[in-house]
Amino acid sequence: MASQKDMQDLLRLLTTGRNKLPMMGAMGRVKALQSAGLRSISDIANSNLPALTAAISDEKAAKSLLAACKAHLKSPTDSTATKRSSESSLPSSKRAKSAYSLDAAPQTPQELEASLELPQPSVDEEAISQCTVYTNRAPLVLAFAVQLLRYTMPEQPPSSRLSLAQAVVSVNSRSKAVSIGLEKGKSAEEQGWGIGQPKIKVLGREISVLKRSGYEWREEVKAEEAESQDTVKEEDPTPSSTLKAEVGATPESKAATNGWTVSSRITSKKSTFVARSITVENLAQAKHKVSHLTSSIPEISSADHNIWAYRVQSSSNISVLEDSNDDGENGGGRHLLGLLQADNLQNVLLVVTRWYGGIMLGTDRWRIMSQVSRDALSQRLRVAGVIGHEALWGLDLEAMKSKEAVTGGGSGMPYS
Secondary structure: OOOHHHHHHHHHHHOOOOOOOOHHHHHHHHHHHHHOOOOOHHHHHHOOHHHHHHHHOOHHHHHHHHHHHHHHHHOOHHHHHHHHHHHHOOHHHOOOOOOOOOOOOOOOHHHHHHHOOOOOOOOOHHHHHOOOOOOOHHHHHHHHHHHHHHHHOOOOOHHHHHHHHHHHHHHHHHHHHHHOOOOOOOOOOOOOOOOOOOEEEEOOEEEEEEEOOOOOOOOOOOHHHHHHHHHHHOOOOOHHHOEEOOOOOOHHHHHOOOOOEEOOOEEEOOEEEEEEEEEOOOHHHHHHHHHHHHHHOHHHHOOOEEEEEEEEEOOOOOOEEEEEEOOOOOOHHHHHHHHHHHOOOOOEEEEEEEEOOOOOOOOHHHHHHHHHHHHHHHHHOOOOOEEOOOOEEEOOHHHHHHHHHHHOOOOOOOOO
8 A cells, every 4th residue: 555655756746847747637637547556657667568557547658757766766865865965065056046147246237138038928828829828816916017019119228018917917916905905904105105207008007117317228230120110210209209297197197287296185084184295495385385375275175174284485595484273183283393303494385174074083184194295295305307218126015015014124115
């Protein structure tokens, strides 16, 4: 009778190597072999081809299995381990784990991007029809996104396309997990990750990106592609070649006019907060901006609280003049003024609007007010423009959040 180890070794042999089988198929083959009295690798190696063919009803598979079992017995693990241990001390034994492993030595942008180039897809329909791919949804979306970006954003280097594709896969995966109930809670973006970063759309998803300033890379045009690209140059550039960075990506930011920068809205227990900031030069201008804002937009006029604070330099440039107003939110004005003082911001007016939802938030309101305020203030430091031929790096916010949850500290923390 075969031992448990014999069965495990036989299953391992059937599910690895060149002619490996799926686990279910391997278990069925083991059962057929056991019925014929072939219960271990040594039993199969000592049998003959006709007996093995009769057991599994496949002559080709029987030949392969017989050869694999004999080869397994000829190469015991102890000699292999001894050989490997003697070779491991040699410098030449340190090999790359895969063809796409990055070299430890510094690389030029051209060398780095060349190492990340993917192989050309096969055009042999017959070979493709005979292939079976076992995978889940995420790698397919990743491969599709990388190929899509090759055509929609050809100015981006391969490393940028891979980072953008990974970021959109991460967003899609979380959305799917939430829809089927595997994950709950706020997303990384809702928790404040990526605040103040430019965004682009990939596969309909907004992805936060970093500009890789100074990263220069030029794709080497192959000879067979040169003719087709020459004809494209004569035409007008497609809209996909100049993607605008969306600031804030919220209705408030799109509607912001006259120099106001607007934060994303945050709602907690039916109370909604949104912040606005603008540059002011003197006290009169600051008060005029507050009055005009609260009177010109009906939605803001109907809010329960419009809390504001400002800091401006005096005419002599020696001192800083500052003031704040709670508008019914006790301590709110002082809190906003404290934020401006902490960052030593001058010539800035900050307004936080709150629509009260009937439920008191306690000290949590200070955290939300700080978050929307920093969001609005960070917009002032960003330059709205066009993302054309600048290299980008997609930010996988969900991975950043997960890593932070594991390590418990570090950079990249959201505003609190």
